[in-house]
Amino acid sequence: MNHVSNRSSNSPNVDERHLMFDDLEKLGRILVETGDIAHSFVQGVDDMDVTCRDFSAFDPSRPLQGQGRGTLDALRAAKEEILPLLAASIGPRYLGFVTGGTTPAALAGDWLASAIDQNATGPEGSVNAAVEEQVINWLCDLGGVPSDRYDGVLTTGATVSNLLGLVAARQWCGEQVGVNVDADGSGVLPDLEVFAASPHASMIKDLSITGIGRNNFTKVATKPGSEETDIADLKAKISASDARAKIVIASAGTVNATDFDDLEAIADLCAAYGAWLHVDAAFGFFAALDDRRADFTKGIARADSITSDGHKWLNVPYDCGIFLTRHIAVLETCCRAFAPYLDTKADGNSYINRGVENSRRFRALPLWMTMVAYGRDGVASVIRANCDQAADLAAWVRTHERLELFSEPKLNVTMFAARGSDEDNRALLARINATGKVFMTPTVYGGRFGFRAAFSNWRTCDDDLVIIKQAIETAL
Ligand SMILES: Cc1ncc(COP(=O)(O)O)c(C=O)c1O
Incomplete structure (x- = not known):
């Protein structure tokens, strides 16, 4: 609170800003707590549902309070109200769109x-x-x-x-x-x-x-x-x-x-x-x-x-x-x-x-x-691994009696669907994503509805492919 008392005589807004000056004094602790929360989120994504399918607990129309609560309290609120409702899109089994994660250095x-x-x-x-x-x-x-x-x-x-x-x-x-x-x-x-x-x-x-x-x-x-x-x-x-x-x-x-x-x-x-x-x-x-x-x-x-x-x-x-x-x-x-x-x-x-x-x-x-942390070789190894993963999934789909591969993946995306109607496949994609183990997005290719699995994350490993295949199998 030193800042407040020192400056109170020449700053008309001092009361409104005192929480910020307070926080500046607590910044070390704030950053450590932020680091802890971020660390548990980043480490925990493997065990989270890959997407959140019900965020009705969050009320977008809640009015803004006049009085603030300070950062440590805001952090606690974020941890309780927002973090549990997020997608694990930085994680290894989020295969929607073309979604990269975040390397530790980045x-x-x-x-x-x-x-x-x-x-x-x-x-x-x-x-x-x-x-x-x-x-x-x-x-x-x-x-x-x-x-x-x-x-x-x-x-x-x-x-x-x-x-x-x-x-x-x-x-x-x-x-x-x-x-x-x-x-x-x-x-x-x-x-x-x-x-x-x-x-x-x-x-x-x-x-x-x-x-x-x-x-x-x-x-x-x-x-x-x-x-x-x-x-x-x-x-x-x-x-x-x-x-x-x-x-x-x-x-x-x-x-x-x-x-x-x-x-x-x-x-x-x-x-x-x-x-x-x-x-x-x-x-x-x-x-x-x-x-x-x-x-x-x-x-x-x-x-x-x-x-x-x-x-x-x-x-x-x-x-x-x-x-x-x-x-x-x-x-x-x-x-x-x-x-x-x-x-x-x-x-x-x-x-x-x-x-x-x-x-x-x-x-x-x-x-x-x-780029400094991992160099050209580090970047290249992610590219290679993701291409191999797309090929691995494609090979599994090709030999699966109920699935159909749309085209051979040339890079990091596998497109496929189950044998059956577009309507059946829409429902199947919803069931696969509802397992919480994987997230894929829909596409239409050659006039047919199908699923896109885009491998773009540095964290995806062989174990994830096992989980992904199991999730598809369960939903079929
Ligand atoms: C080939 C291509 N071009 C452009 C875009 C748009 O990218 P952004 O979402 O970064 O704007 C995408 C996104 O997937 C893409 O795959």
Whole structure:
């Protein structure tokens, strides 16, 4: 309470703030208790139900109290009211979406990022921008693209990275024909054509956000029984196009079948027809770290822009996306934020001018920590293990008399269903998830309803596969 009495004479808000000053004095204890709670949660996820299916005990409409309770009391409340109702999504059997966990080093980095709370806008007075630059160089190295040709920015996720891809692509296309979309608006480039075979849902959303229009793209055919771009169809469509501005969206790891486009062939077509090549490699970017899959992303270093994610397969906490481009100046044209109060003469990258946000979390730190702690080999070993786990589940499904594999997993996702109707399978998925032992999300592939098991967590082990198979067997 010293702070309160010392400052009471010149601070009108002192009564309201006394709890915060009190807490500052107790910070050591607060952090230890927070650490204990976090530690039991992280260690306990193996034994928790993988998802919480009834959170009716939590009342979102409860009014805010006038008087606070201090952090130790708030921590106790969080432990009782919130923690038991969470999903064990950092755990080894959460196979929904493409959900990474958190490595211990990334967790430590994330906590530090909160404690030091830099506003990671740029190089003014802090090394944070240089750390982000180093991390982006290391990410280029992991994905096999030359860091002297690519630069980038950390984003909130692949959705925003895809958005930056579209924005930079449209600006570049305009510059090729002498118009400036950044200055004069998208109306100066009416004949923009976007080509895509299997765009992720986030890309469709970004087509809307950019004003291009979610339906306004040329659908390229996929190879039969696959989500991979049919190169002959892309060639036919792009060569027949009269548009002065062309963007091709390619995939390095589609979300269902984990298909990879032939990026060399697509890059050749883009070069021939003056198109910008954007590659969505939200999780597939890291495939080449598995030497058995080294060819999957061949040609990616010819992309004009690349999307990836840290919070998926790199197992750093939310939120962390990655955007890389060979045309950083174009991105900076579109994203620059100028005001006299933002002006800086400091040497280094101004990340405020490279993305959607002005104020930004120090996302580079958890990435930096995990890469320093485990190195390239540590990251690669997670990729390999998860691919093996997807293959193991697929092998079990293939020989199971009541199950059917939708396609051979190329990477870390296994898609399957039980023999029977879509309706039966919907009910079965609900029963499997209700076991609390595993969580999978639904999908539709080849017109059929099925289950997606996406292995993206560093903690998943052989024992988990045994539990997962047992849960499916029990629910069948
Ligand atoms: C291929 C692909 N692109 C983009 C996204 C969107 O990622 P985020 O949720 O990080 O925005 C995903 C998410 O699963 C994805 O798999």
